[in-house]
Amino acid sequence: xxxxxxxxxxxxxxxxxxxxxxxxxxxxxxxxxxxxxxxxxxxxxxxxxxxxxxxxxxxxxxxxxxxxxxxxxxxxxxxxxxxxxxxxxxxxxxxxxxxxxxxxxxxxxxxxxxxxxxxxxxxxxxxxxxxxxxxxxxxxxxxxxxxxxxxxxxxxxxxxxxxxxxxxxxxxxxxxxxxxxxxxxxxxxxxxxxxxxxxxxxxxxxxxxxxxxxxxxxxxxxxxxxxxxxxxxxxxxxxxxxxxxxxxxxxxxxxxxxxxxxxxxxxxxxxxxxxxxxxxxxxxxxxxxxxxxxxxxxxxxxxxxxxxxxxxxxxxxxxxxxxxxxxxxxxxxxxxxxxxxxxxxxxxxxxxxxxxxxxxxxxxxxxxxxxxxxxxxxxxxxxxxxxxxxxxxxxxxxxxxxxxxxxxxxxxxxxxxxxxxxxxxxxxxxxxxxxxxxxxxxxxxxxxxxxxxxxxxxxxxx
Ligand code: SAM
Ligand code: SF4
Numbered sequence: 001x002x003x004x005x006x007x008x009x010x011x012x013x014x015x016x017x018x019x020x021x022x023x024x025x026x027x028x029x030x031x032x033x034x035x036x037x038x039x040x041x042x043x044x045x046x047x048x049x050x051x052x053x054x055x056x057x058x059x060x061x062x063x064x065x066x067x068x069x070x071x072x073x074x075x076x077x078x079x080x081x082x083x084x085x086x087x088x089x090x091x092x093x094x095x096x097x098x099x100x101x102x103x104x105x106x107x108x109x110x111x112x113x114x115x116x117x118x119x120x121x122x123x124x125x126x127x128x129x130x131x132x133x134x135x136x137x138x139x140x141x142x143x144x145x146x147x148x149x150x151x152x153x154x155x156x157x158x159x160x161x162x163x164x165x166x167x168x169x170x171x172x173x174x175x176x177x178x179x180x181x182x183x184x185x186x187x188x189x190x191x192x193x194x195x196x197x198x199x200x201x202x203x204x205x206x207x208x209x210x211x212x213x214x215x216x217x218x219x220x221x222x223x224x225x226x227x228x229x230x231x232x233x234x235x236x237x238x239x240x241x242x243x244x245x246x247x248x249x250x251x252x253x254x255x256x257x258x259x260x261x262x263x264x265x266x267x268x269x270x271x272x273x274x275x276x277x278x279x280x281x282x283x284x285x286x287x288x289x290x291x292x293x294x295x296x297x298x299x300x301x302x303x304x305x306x307x308x309x310x311x312x313x314x315x316x317x318x319x320x321x322x323x324x325x326x327x328x329x330x331x332x333x334x335x336x337x338x339x340x341x342x343x344x345x346x347x348x349x350x351x352x353x354x355x356x357x358x359x360x361x362x363x364x365x366x367x368x369x370x371x372x373x374x375x376x377x378x379x380x381x382x383x384x385x386x387x388x389x390x391x392x393x394x395x396x397x398x399x400x401x402x403x404x405x406x407x408x409x410x411x412x413x414x415x416x417x418x419x420x421x422x423x424x425x426x427x428x429x430x431x432x433x434x435x436x437x438x439x440x441x442x443x444x445x446x447x448x449x450x451x452x453x454x455x456x457x458x459x460x461x462x
């Protein structure tokens with residue numbers, strides 16, 4: 001395959017960009033017209049550093065979110081399956097040279113205990129995370145996915161399992177696809193090959209191209225629901241934003257559909273963290289780059305994680321982030337250990353997280369800010385793939401599917417898991433959203449379904 005990342009081309013776009021106020025405004029309105037931005041236009045946004053223009057870019061992202069995405073935020077939780085790793089990624093606590101870390105792979109019973117604890121908290125969507133190691137081959141990953149789907153604690157069930165694991169070959173991706181995963185995520189970490197070589201010091205992950213082409217192999221194996229990402233802080237953030245846009249263009253050109261999601265983790269403190277700090281991204285740059293990504297790829301899902309403190313999350317949610325994790329515990333086996341709630345042991349974990357709130361606390365906060373917390377898995381289960389594109393391009397899609405499904409899954413949570421205060425807040429929000437709807441047969445059907453949820457029926461969706 002012809003390499004689709006050309007550093008000279010990317011730097012050419014950045015260095016030649018001369019952002020005038022008029023041009024930046026034109027670009028923002030193109031995005032508000034629901035058109036994806038070119039590399040050249042994105043470069044103009046990353047080069048627009050005038051505080052007034054930065055504000056306009058952030059305002060643009062907020063308007064786009066309000067115009068298109070509505071108020072629901074999908075919640076998920078990460079579950080670490082094993083931290084054995086043969087690679088030497090300078091930024092990661094799991095690197096093979098880190099002898100301080102305790103190496104654990106969950107047994108089937110331990111996995112079941114973790115999933116039960118997650119279900120008992122109300123989770124419905126998980127992302128399973130693995131180090132890169134011969135133990136975690138495609139068959140192992142597929143088996144862990146099957147175990148997760150098979151666990152039912154009380155009314156609980158996991159309805160969508162996503163994966164964040166090392167790249168596979170095509171046969172490996174086929175095996176994983178058969179276990180009925182949702183999204184397969186592989187983050188490129190940095191799109192700058194020289195930097196990539198500097199921070200990946202050993203193991204299979206040293207191979208830049210094997211990683212860059214991972215999700216093409218996934219597509220060939222029939223996994224068309226893929227997530228890309230860059231680890232911000234390794235290299236110049238402007239380059240990485242253009243790298244992500246280039247990767248997205250590549251998918252569109254070759255497969256006719258962009259990636260399902262983009263993630264933008266920012267480097268956090270980790271056991272034996274060993275990186276050059278010159279590219280660390282500060283809060284102002286970080287919020288700015290997320291707003292630019294929103295405008296550049298207006299129809300791709302954006303994922304924000306508990307790596308970020310709640311203040312940053314609050315700002316970025318306004319730019320149309322579609323998914324966040326809630327109730328996150330990245331300690332191996334941490335979800336079933338009540339005594340560890342809140343405290344982090346950095347030698348047990350990949351990196352430090354900054355948002356230790358429980359799922360219920362996050363739900364309450366979302367509800368207070370008029371967001372609808374959602375556990376919806378409807379598109380995936382109805383075979384509506386490419387839903388982010390549909391949300392964006394099919395008029396009324398959010399109103400007809402996403403918002404009602406968010407309300408139905410919220411009602412399930414309120415019935416099965418919420419303390420009384422959250423229950424009251426949640427039902428007030430549901431009432432408010434129903435009051436805002438037109439009186440038609442659709443509202444009638446949603447109201448009937450909500451009544452059925454109160455009566456004990458589960459898993460109702462449009
Ligand atoms: N081992 C697989 C891999 O490297 O692709 C999959 C899981 S890895 C545990 C998941 C992601 O965590 C990595 O892709 C990287 O972006 C992120 N990560 C690693 N170290 C980090 C750190 N110190 N701070 C924030 N994110 C980090
Ligand atoms: Fe291993 Fe992934 Fe951590 Fe690298 S980022 S050391 S591959 S777990």
